[in-house]
């Protein structure tokens with residue numbers, strides 16, 4: 001079940017069929033029933049629609065704010081993600097995202113308030129692209145993220161490489177689970 005990409009960013013892990021087709025169907029129905037809102041980047045609006053739980057990053061104040069509590073229908077999958085992440089993995093933030101056909105996400109690294117990032121793909125596949133500059137050229141890697149798979153970004157894949165998803169060909173949903181940097185530092189005694 002456990003697969004490490006043959007080449008690609010250090011710290012990237014990928015596992016296919018992390019959840020069953022039944023659980024996938026249930027999670028998609030739960031996400032579709034949420035009051036999803038267009039992603040807000042300060043004054044700009046993204047085309048993907050999201051719901052934040054635990055914490056929400058405010059692009060205007062550049063601060064992390066408290067969001068609605070993580071709903072109980074996510075408890076089982078969070079327990080599985082935490083088990084996958086290993087000892088002391090504690091998910092503090094969850095983002096549910098809906099990408100309609102033709103919608104993607106631009107190049108970025110996740111905010112520094114978060115530590116590791118786990119992403120569950122639902123509904124349709126996507127090309128999960130990575131890039132890293134060596135000063136004169138981009139080093140690139142593409143992960144084919146299949147529905148029901150989970151990726152984990154840690155190490156260089158999280159902190160050094162940027163990632164993006166080009167416009168998807170069919171509706172895709174994702175749930176990203178993030179550990180919090182403060183909690184990770186506390187656990188390490190810093």
Ligand SMILES: O=C(O)CCC(=O)C(=O)O
Nearest residue numbers: 095097105110119174176
């Ligand atoms: O949909 C995904 O798997 C990626 C989401 C992402 O990169 C983000 O929300 O920052």
